[in-house]
Amino acid sequence: MAKAQAAVVGVGTTAYGRLPDYDAYDLGMWALTEALGDAGLKFEDIDGVIINRIPDYQRFCEIAGIDPQYVTITPGHGRFAAICIDTAISLVASGRCKTVALVYGNNGRSAGASYGGPEDSYGSGANGLWFPYGMTSPGAFHALMMRRHMGLYGTTPEQIAQVSMTFRNHAALNPQAVMREPFNLDTYLDARMICDPLRLLDYCLINDGGVAIIITAAERARDFPKPPVYLRGAALQTVFADSMFPPEDFWRGAMKKVTDRSFGDAGLSHADMSALMIYDNFTPTVLFSLEGCGYCGEGESGPFVAEGHLALGAKFPTNTSGGHLSESYMQGWALNVEAVRQLRGECGERQVSEAANVHYCAAAPVCSSIVYSRDAS
Amino acid sequence: MSFKQGITAKPRPRITPDHQPLWDGFKVHKLMLPYCEECGKPHLPPGPVCPYCLSDRLDWREASGCGTISTWVEVHKVWFPAFADDVPYNVIQVELAEGPRITANLIDFGGKIEVGQKVQATFDDVDEDLTMLRFKPA
Numbered sequence: 285m286a287k288a289q290a291a292v293v294g295v296g297t298t299a300y301g302r303l304p305d306y307d308a309y310d311l312g313m314w315a316l317t318e319a320l321g322d323a324g325l326k327f328e329d330i331d332g333v334i335i336n337r338i339p340d341y342q343r344f345c346e347i348a349g350i351d352p353q354y355v356t357i358t359p360g361h362g363r364f365a366a367i368c369i370d371t372a373i374s375l376v377a378s379g380r381c382k383t384v385a386l387v388y389g390n391n392g393r394s395a396g397a398s399y400g401g402p403e404d405s406y407g408s409g410a411n412g413l414w415f416p417y418g419m420t421s422p423g424a425f426h427a428l429m430m431r432r433h434m435g436l437y438g439t440t441p442e443q444i445a446q447v448s449m450t451f452r453n454h455a456a457l458n459p460q461a462v463m464r465e466p467f468n469l470d471t472y473l474d475a476r477m478i479c480d481p482l483r484l485l486d487y488c489l490i491n492d493g494g495v496a497i498i499i500t501a502a503e504r505a506r507d508f509p510k511p512p513v514y515l516r517g518a519a520l521q522t523v524f525a526d527s528m529f530p531p532e533d534f535w536r537g538a539m540k541k542v543t544d545r546s547f548g549d550a551g552l553s554h555a556d557m558s559a560l561m562i563y564d565n566f567t568p569t570v571l572f573s574l575e576g577c578g579y580c581g582e583g584e585s586g587p588f589v590a591e592g593h594l595a596l597g598a599k600f601p602t603n604t605s606g607g608h609l610s611e612s613y614m615q616g617w618a619l620n621v622e623a624v625r626q627l628r629g630e631c632g633e634r635q636v637s638e639a640a641n642v643h644y645c646a647a648a649p650v651c652s653s654i655v656y657s658r659d660a661s
Numbered sequence: 662m663s664f665k666q667g668i669t670a671k672p673r674p675r676i677t678p679d680h681q682p683l684w685d686g687f688k689v690h691k692l693m694l695p696y697c698e699e700c701g702k703p704h705l706p707p708g709p710v711c712p713y714c715l716s717d718r719l720d721w722r723e724a725s726g727c728g729t730i731s732t733w734v735e736v737h738k739v740w741f742p743a744f745a746d747d748v749p750y751n752v753i754q755v756e757l758a759e760g761p762r763i764t765a766n767l768i769d770f771g772g773k774i775e776v777g778q779k780v781q782a783t784f785d786d787v788d789e790d791l792t793m794l795r796f797k798p799a
């Protein structure tokens with residue numbers, strides 16, 4: 285077991301929801317200002333910048349008045365949260381940068397972003413073949429996966445509902461969450477179908493908001509006002525071949541690889557995790573992640589979530605902020621911030637007691653896993 | 662060739678040179694698949710080379726048209742205005758007897774669609790330029 289090489293020393297978030305007075309630059313600046321304040325740093329202390337979803341890196345740095353020695357920009361796909369964090373770990377571990385700021389800004393709601401339809405570009409470019417059949421959108425792709433899972437393993441809508449209901453209960457304890465009203469099974473089942481088997485409450489929320497994270501080398505991490513949260517393990521695995529169609533294994537193979545690698549680096553196992561942050565663009569992704577990461581067996585995620593293991597106070601409290609389904613769709617970023625805040629003990633009513641390690645994961649054509657810890661080793 | 666694709670027209674396939682033989686096959690009511698002459702495997706979507714061994718020696722051969730529904734959805738949301746009168750409509754993913762998967766719609770079925778259901782290719786002449794592959798219960 286190696287000692288952690290990097291740590292999070294600052295996090296910042298904006299309000300979430302409908303924020304028509306802010307564009308993506310404003311939201312990124314708001315979040316970055318918060319994160320720097322949290323870390324006790326000034327803008328000029330940043331020597332590495334990784335931008336996500338904000339349209340232009342030059343304009344952003346111009347607004348911030350900074351000239352970092354390293355900069356890059358990444359596409360506004362949720363899978364890139366972990367890719368950016370993984371890159372930041374490499375930058376500080378290698379000594380290339382001292383202080384890396386990751387900045388995300390999303391004005392999707394006010395800008396009228398939508399997924400699906402003629403402008404949809406989800407996936408591997410299959411649209412030319414899908415559109416004539418009326419097939420489009422990431423949601424429909426996940427609906428295809430969910431139906432196959434239901435067909436193979438007997439997973440039921442009542443089980444799927446547990447994911448959505450549990451996260452909403454968590455959001456009720458999070459003042460920052462956009463959707464805070466708990467709902468019951470009937471409400472879930474009665475919600476309108478979007479793409480059967482997925483209903484409205486299986487879909488995440490398109491919102492405006494920004495998130496920023498400050499990462500530095502582990503050996504410097506004690507010099508900041510807040511207790512450091514160590515990045516003990518991080519791993520990525522792409523699944524691009526044949527990705528026009530949903531993966532036959534529901535991304536299990538790749539999720540197992542990234543979990544094994546990141547847990548191996550951390551020297552930790554499933555039982556050590558105090559909470560899970562699972563990328564929840566749609567409810568099925570949570571089920572597939574639980575199986576892929578090995579929290580339950582192949583095909584067993586339906587009964588597993590129905591047993592209530594994801595709730596606060598249960599074995600693996602998951603998406604304690606409400607996640608993308610109920611807090612806000614910040615494309616993985618806010619879930620990583622929630623991991624940090626849980627480990628600092630900043631989560632108020634939704635705080636997991638004695639949180640020591642938190643596992644972030646995302647099942648997608650780029651699968652990812654990150655282990656956050658209170659301790660460096 | 663018709664280029665009208667307003668909000669009243671359903672999206673038409675984007676036919677690249679790699680895909681042309683597939684759509685030419687539909688026109689004469691045949692489901693053609695690109696077979697690799699090196700490793701013998703057929704693949705979809707059509708690509709410039711065999712995705713299994715990267716050979717560019719591809720030979721288009723007629724497939725049986727038999728397959729199994731590997732998954733399906735019923736679309737309720739109007740993502741395309743031209744589908745407004747069709748919702749809810751199904752989209753099925755068929756695993757062909759020859760192996761590759763393909764996306765289409767199921768027609769002429771008795772109300773129930775199931776994962777594992779056997780289906781047979783059928784061809785829908787949309788207009789003089791376009792024939793679409795669909796499936797019906799086998």
Ligand SMILES: [Zn+2]
Nearest residue numbers: 697700711714
């Ligand atoms: Zn081949």
